Structure formats: C-alpha cells, structure tokens
Amino acid sequence: MTAAAxxxxxxxxxxxxxxxxxxxxxxxxxxxxxxxxLRGAVAVARQHEVPIFLLGGGTNxxxxxxxxxxxxxxxxxxxxxxxxxxxxxxxxxxxxHVAAVAARAGLLGLEWMATVPGTIGGAVHGNAGAxxxxxxxxxxxxxxxxxxxxxxxxxxxxxxxxxxxxxLQGTPIVVVRARLRGTPGDRETAVRRIKEIAxxxxxxxxxxxxxxxxxxxxxxxxxxxxxxxxxxxxxRRLGGAMVSERHxxxxxxxxxxxxxxxxxxxxxxxxEVKERFGVDLVAEVEVVGQWS
Ligand SMILES: Cc1cc2nc3c(=O)[nH]c(=O)nc-3n(C[C@H](O)[C@H](O)[C@H](O)COP(=O)(O)OP(=O)(O)OC[C@H]3O[C@@H](n4cnc5c(N)ncnc54)[C@H](O)[C@@H]3O)c2cc1C
Numbered sequence: 001m002t003a004a005a006x007x008x009x010x011x012x013x014x015x016x017x018x019x020x021x022x023x024x025x026x027x028x029x030x031x032x033x034x035x036x037x038l039r040g041a042v043a044v045a046r047q048h049e050v051p052i053f054l055l056g057g058g059t060n061x062x063x064x065x066x067x068x069x070x071x072x073x074x075x076x077x078x079x080x081x082x083x084x085x086x087x088x089x090x091x092x093x094x095x096x097h098v099a100a101v102a103a104r105a106g107l108l109g110l111e112w113m114a115t116v117p118g119t120i121g122g123a124v125h126g127n128a129g130a131x132x133x134x135x136x137x138x139x140x141x142x143x144x145x146x147x148x149x150x151x152x153x154x155x156x157x158x159x160x161x162x163x164x165x166x167x168l169q170g171t172p173i174v175v176v177r178a179r180l181r182g183t184p185g186d187r188e189t190a191v192r193r194i195k196e197i198a199x200x201x202x203x204x205x206x207x208x209x210x211x212x213x214x215x216x217x218x219x220x221x222x223x224x225x226x227x228x229x230x231x232x233x234x235x236r237r238l239g240g241a242m243v244s245e246r247h248x249x250x251x252x253x254x255x256x257x258x259x260x261x262x263x264x265x266x267x268x269x270x271x272e273v274k275e276r277f278g279v280d281l282v283a284e285v286e287v288v289g290q291w292s
Contacts, residue, residue: 008041008071014063014289017055017074019117021210022259023063023289026053026072033076035090035176041073042174043149052147053288054174056122057094060212062266064289065259075121082107085182086140091121091175095128098180103190107182109138111193115201117213121175125168126286127161131197136161140179147172164217164284209244209252215266216249216281224273224281225249231272238265263287 008030014023028050032038045052051070055061058074077092082105089098099114112131113123122128123135124142142159145151160167168175205211216224228234228248236243240257243265244250251262270281 011067012072014058014067014072017072018058018061018063018212019210020062020212020253020257020259020262022065022253022257022262023061024065024067024259026068026070028071029074030071031074031076032092033078035077038073038075038077038092038174038176039145039149041071042145042147045071045073046147046149052172054121056092056119056125057117059118060122060126060128060285062212062259062262062285062287064287064291066290066292068289075119085184087180087182088177089120089180090177091119091124093120094118095120095123099194102180102182103187103194105182106185106187106190108185108190108193109133109182110180111190112197114194115197120178124159124175124178125166126164126284127166129164131200134161134163138180138182140181142178143176144168145174145176147174151176169286205247205250209254211244211250211252212285214249214284215251216269217284218249219279219281222279223249227273227277227279227281228269231269231276233269233272236265236268238268241265243269259289263291 008028011025012029015021030041053068053072055072055074075092077090079090080093080098080101087102095113095116099110102110112133116128116130127135139156141153141155143153218224225248233243234248235245239261240254241261242254244252
C-alpha cells in the first residue's frame with residue numbers, strides 16, 4: 001500500500017486495541033462496522049497486495065512491540081438475530097451481546113458467552129469456552145471468506161474444533177458470521193445464570209489489570225495455573241509484566257509492560273514448569289506481529 005492508501009489510518013498503536021494494552025503500530029488500520037465494509041476492506045487490501053490481520057476484540061493477542069505489518073481490520077460489525085432456536089451472529093458481535101440476545105429470546109445454553117470477552121469471529125477461530133461449554137458445543141455452521149472474497153459455509157464438523165483451537169488457526173480465512181443453537185427455555189433462567197457466572201468470574205479473576213485471560217492452555221488432566229503456582233511463580237515480575245497473584249494462569253500488565261516483557265515472562269513460566277514438572281505449557285494467547 002502506498003501513501004495514497006484508500007482507507008484507514010497509518011501507524012495506529014495496537015496497544016489501543018488489545019486487552020493487554022501492549023503492541024506497536026499497525027502500518028494501516030481500519031475499523032469496519034458492516035458486512036459491506038468488511039468485504040470492501042478485504043478487497044482493497046487484496047488489490048494493493050497488503051497482508052491482512054483480522055482483529056476481533058483483541059482479547060487473545062500478544063502483539064509485538066514493533067507492531068503488525070500490513071493492514072489491521074478491526075471487526076466491529078455487530079448484528080445478532082434469533083430464529084427459533086438459532087442465533088445468527090455477525091463475526092464482529094461481542095460474545096456478551098450474543099448471550100444477551102439469546103437470553104432475551106428465552107434461549108438457554110449460550111449464557112457462558114456473557115463473560116468471555118471478544119467477538120464471535122475470535123470465538124470460532126479459537127473455540128472459546130467457559131464454565132464447561134465451548135463454541136463447538138453450540139455452533140451449527142459458519143460462513144467463511146477467503147482473501148479473494150469467495151465465501152462458503154462450513155459445518156461444525158469441517159471446522160476442526162479441539163480444545164481452544166480450530167482448523168482456521170494459522171490460515172487467513174475470515175469468519176463472516178456463525179449460526180449457534182440454543183435450547184428453548186425461559187428468559188428468567190438465562191438471565192439468572194448470566195448473573196451467577198458473572199459473579200463467579202469476578203470473584204476469581206484479576207479483572208482490574210489489563211490481561212488476556214488464560215495465558216496458557218491447560219495441559220491434559222491438569223491446570224496451567226496450578227502448575228505455575230506450584231512452581232512458586234505467582235507474583236513474579238519481569239519489567240511491567242507480572243504473574244497475577246490472584247490467578248497464576250493470568251499475566252497482567254502492571255502499567256508499563258512491553259510485549260517483550262510479557263513474552264519473556266511466559267518463557268520463564270514455561271521453563272520453570274518444564275524443569276519442575278516435565279510439562280510443556282502451550283500458549284493460549286496468540287503471539288502475533290513483527291518480533292525481530
Ligand atoms: C479477562 C479475559 C477473560 C477471558 N476468558 C476467556 C475464557 O473464559 N474462555 C476463553 O476461551 N477465552 C477467554 N479469554 C480470551 C478471549 O476472550 C477469547 O480467546 C476470545 O475468543 C478472543 O476473541 P477476540 O475477538 O478478542 O479475538 P482477537 O484476540 O481479536 O483475535 C484472536 C484470533 O482470532 C482471529 N480472529 C478474530 N476475528 C476473526 C474473524 N472474524 N475471522 C477469522 N479470524 C478471526 C484473529 O485474527 C486472531 O488470530 C479471555 C480474555 C480476557 C481478556
């Protein structure tokens with residue numbers, strides 16, 4: 001893309017768009033609020049042969065201090081409708097919005113989404129889940145788009161879901177919208193359940209400091225937080241990054257953390273847990289951007 005870039009702003013700090021509040025500049029940044037905008041932004045980037053990074057809520061990302069080359073498309077297209085037991089949600093819909101729309105329509109089974117930050121696109125991409133449920137449990141299918149603008153519908157079985165991952169990870173495929181299935185019930189039950197899980201979550205997690213939720217995936221049969229705690233790392237600091245004292249599988253930005261601080265602290269946790277318990281911790285957060 002040249003100086004005559006047809007859309008977006010230049011050198012937008014990604015720290016403004018990530019829940020960790022770290023990350024350097026995107027060469028170009030554009031926020032889309034409709035399907036046409038989303039498709040248009042992808043088309044313009046293709047015409048100009050600029051790499052695309054699709055940003056949802058920025059709640060599962062560690063963006064390098066040097067930022068992201070190419071264009072970051074922030075997906076703020078939020079639209080959710082209910083037809084019978086099916087909720088159709090645009091990929092930029094916040095999960096909390098989808099949970100609220102489902103609850104209002106008296107559908108059960110999507111309440112857990114109310115407390116998971118981020119968008120439906122991010123949830124499909126990473127099979128987000130909480131309170132014993134995951135995206136794979138509720139999704140029917142997703143409309144996908146490649147960088148040529150071609151779209152198709154992929155059924156749940158084609159999306160390759162597993163614990164906190166899907167076949168979309170590592171590909172440039174864009175989630176356009178998803179259809180989710182609830183269970184007919186009543187609004188009061190859904191709203192009560194949302195309140196319960198919101199309270200439970202607030203009691204357990206370090207919500208006051210910038211973070212990205214669980215930093216590592218839980219290893220089979222264990223909990224990353226238990227292992228990090230048992231390795232004596234709760235409260236460990238590196239620069240402005242700290243292993244949360246409240247929940248050891250959260251790394252928080254105490255105010256002036258760099259992306260490198262956070263990455264180094266992640267590596268330290270991985271090393272110590274490996275040495276002491278022989279367990280390899282795998283990052284849940286996606287480490288993206290230009291690191292060297
Ligand atoms: C306080 C806190 C609590 C959290 N709790 C949970 C939890 O309980 N369970 C859980 O699973 N996660 C949790 N997370 C992590 C995060 O909320 C989820 O991973 C969420 O699904 C990320 O969505 P996002 O829109 O923010 O994605 P982003 O962080 O913006 O992006 C993540 C990845 O998804 C891709 N992506 C985003 N949108 C699209 C799209 N439309 N098409 C294709 N790819 C796309 C991005 O390119 C990127 O690769 C938590 C995070 C925080 C900050």
